[in-house]
Amino acid sequence: MAGGAREVLTLQLGHFAGFVGAHWWNQQDAALREPTDTQEPPGELCPDVLFRAGRTLHGQETYTPRLILMDLKGSLSSLKQESGLYRDRQLDAAIAWQGKLTTHKEELHPKNPYLQDLLSVEGVLSSDGLWRVKSISNGKGLTALTTAATPEPLVPTEGSIRVWSDFLRVHLHPRSICMIQKYNHDGEAGRLEAFGQGESVLKEPRYLEELEDRLHFYVEECDYLQGFQVLCDLHDGFSGVGAKAAELLHDEYSGRGIITWGLLPGPYALGQEPQKNIYRLLNTAFGLVHLSAHSSLVCPLSLGGSLGLRPEPPVNFPHLRYDATLPFHCSAILATALDTITVPYRLYSSPLSMVHLADMLNFSGKKVVTAGASIPFPLGPSQSLPDTLMQLGGATPWTPLSACGDPSGTHCFAQSVVLRGLDKACHTSRLTPGTPLPSLLHACTTGEEVLAQYLQQQQPRARSSSHLLLTPCKVVPPYPCLSSSLSQQGVVLDNPPAGAGESIPVLGALRSSSSLNRTLGDLAKELTKLNLRRWASFMDAGVEQDDLGELLQELCSLAQCYQHGDSLMD
Numbered sequence: 001m002a003g004g005a006r007e008v009l010t011l012q013l014g015h016f017a018g019f020v021g022a023h024w025w026n027q028q029d030a031a032l033r034e035p036t037d038t039q040e041p042p043g044e045l046c047p048d049v050l051f052r053a054g055r056t057l058h059g060q061e062t063y064t065p066r067l068i069l070m071d072l073k074g075s076l077s078s079l080k081q082e083s084g085l086y087r088d089r090q091l092d093a094a095i096a097w098q099g100k101l102t103t104h105k106e107e108l109h110p111k112n113p114y115l116q117d118l119l120s121v122e123g124v125l126s127s128d129g130l131w132r133v134k135s136i137s138n139g140k141g142l143t144a145l146t147t148a149a150t151p152e153p154l155v156p157t158e159g160s161i162r163v164w165s166d167f168l169r170v171h172l173h174p175r176s177i178c179m180i181q182k183y184n185h186d187g188e189a190g191r192l193e194a195f196g197q198g199e200s201v202l203k204e205p206r207y208l209e210e211l212e213d214r215l216h217f218y219v220e221e222c223d224y225l226q227g228f229q230v231l232c233d234l235h236d237g238f239s240g241v242g243a244k245a246a247e248l249l250h251d252e253y254s255g256r257g258i259i260t261w262g263l264l265p266g267p268y269a270l271g272q273e274p275q276k277n278i279y280r281l282l283n284t285a286f287g288l289v290h291l292s293a294h295s296s297l298v299c300p301l302s303l304g305g306s307l308g309l310r311p312e313p314p315v316n317f318p319h320l321r322y323d324a325t326l327p328f329h330c331s332a333i334l335a336t337a338l339d340t341i342t343v344p345y346r347l348y349s350s351p352l353s354m355v356h357l358a359d360m361l362n363f364s365g366k367k368v369v370t371a372g373a374s375i376p377f378p379l380g381p382s383q384s385l386p387d388t389l390m391q392l393g394g395a396t397p398w399t400p401l402s403a404c405g406d407p408s409g410t411h412c413f414a415q416s417v418v419l420r421g422l423d424k425a426c427h428t429s430r431l432t433p434g435t436p437l438p439s440l441l442h443a444c445t446t447g448e449e450v451l452a453q454y455l456q457q458q459q460p461r462a463r464s465s466s467h468l469l470l471t472p473c474k475v476v477p478p479y480p481c482l483s484s485s486l487s488q489q490g491v492v493l494d495n496p497p498a499g500a501g502e503s504i505p506v507l508g509a510l511r512s513s514s515s516l517n518r519t520l521g522d523l524a525k526e527l528t529k530l531n532l533r534r535w536a537s538f539m540d541a542g543v544e545q546d547d548l549g550e551l552l553q554e555l556c557s558l559a560q561c562y563q564h565g566d567s568l569m570d
Helices: 015-032 113-122 195-201 205-220 238-252 274-294 327-341 354-361 385-392 447-458 515-528 532-540 545-560
Strands: 007-013 051-055 061-065 067-073 123-125 131-133 177-184 225-233 257-263 297-301 370-374 412-420 463-469 506-513
Touching: 007 015, 007 205, 007 238, 015 061, 015 067, 015 225, 015 257, 015 327, 067 205, 177 195, 177 205, 195 238, 195 274, 195 532, 205 238, 225 238, 225 274, 225 354, 238 257, 238 274, 257 274, 257 354, 274 297, 274 515, 274 532, 274 545, 297 327, 297 354, 297 370, 327 370, 327 412, 327 506, 354 412, 354 463, 354 506, 385 447, 412 447, 447 463, 506 515, 515 545, 532 545
Parallel strands: 007 067, 007 225, 067 177, 225 257, 257 297, 412 463
Antiparallel strands: 051 061, 123 131, 370 506, 412 506
């Protein structure tokens, strides 16, 4: 049991959601494995919000993600659906049938070399069928059987990463993985491509009952369930799976928070695979509308520049070098943003519940929000936080992560901002007493005041909430090496030492903004231009013509919620 924590149950729906989730859980695990003699402050983030304590059949204590994930046949590679942590060879051999048996053995996928190395330092499967794991402390007296501490960082090569399970270093509970066997992950046939297909999956008793059983298992052991966070692919048929899952959560667990992160892979090329682009547009539109109807909050997350058909360049991070064509890179950046913007409902002290966070951002029907992040958040040598923020002037301090275009000049209705990982000595001005103050920020006596004052200056009419944490974001292997120019305190280095950048400062924001007026309106305009007779296969998958008409109306209504006189409307 979580012992007073405000628990969250995570759902991961889709393969790109699996990539983001794998990085997310690896980062949580890295925080758990932080040595106890570290100088970083303990107790800011509560791991019990996301993890659950348990025990194997042989009495070994475990600490695993409170997680349900759904993916397609062939997506697990060498990862077993029932996970390896609770494996019991004696139970595997217990077969009730005494007659003649015919064994059909599926050829095993070769294990990723990174995971082979990882297992060799984690433990071994002994002759009695028990998995002997080198346990670690999670700082609370429990044995955290997520992974083991490794003597040397093990870095997977990017060419070796085919699926998300190739770099997931966290053990999962046997109730976590739910496979949709009727659709294939690989190949051209039997793909989950359309919203209607996804909806139909959770209309089948087999999959609906499996999801409900897993929900009941996790929910019933919670002392104080604050809600659900849903990581859901928007670009394919999993948008329909997510819509039905959110509807189920809304109906079954009324009053709980449901925050949905709609995930889109990296940028695409116009003219290549036109059907896939049209389907992506339709799935995204149906997903946003249906998810917003049943979620407390919905936030699209993408490194692309646009949700529409016309491709835009991927977003730029001044201190990151990433390949936008690699899901391994894109998902790492989005997971780092998620690890920061979800901080308010994961705090030990004075947490803001999922419901209260959503209520602050989604007033007047504004259930769709945008995200942005500065990864990593940079300080110049000898600079303080007031210095850095003052130098920004009126520029947006974060890179947009919701494919809604440049947010400059748009109006912010409400925002939740988190800055984490800066040395406390940098929080306030370092000016010698008596020196004239360059700005009001330099007069603030705490970092919290600096951040709140800055947000009020930038958006004086916005409803703002801000959090300042000392705890940085962990980016240890298998996280890809995307940045090496900053120290662990966020200071820009000309000649970074070896090991720099394993912890980074991050600034993240969730915003209800007038930029969504244009984004959602443009999405509706693009849909009205489609000749759906050319894409009859999408409609054949379970979407009616009337459904499209309702979708357009609801998109336009949603867009109108974000109208403002200062917005950049045509």
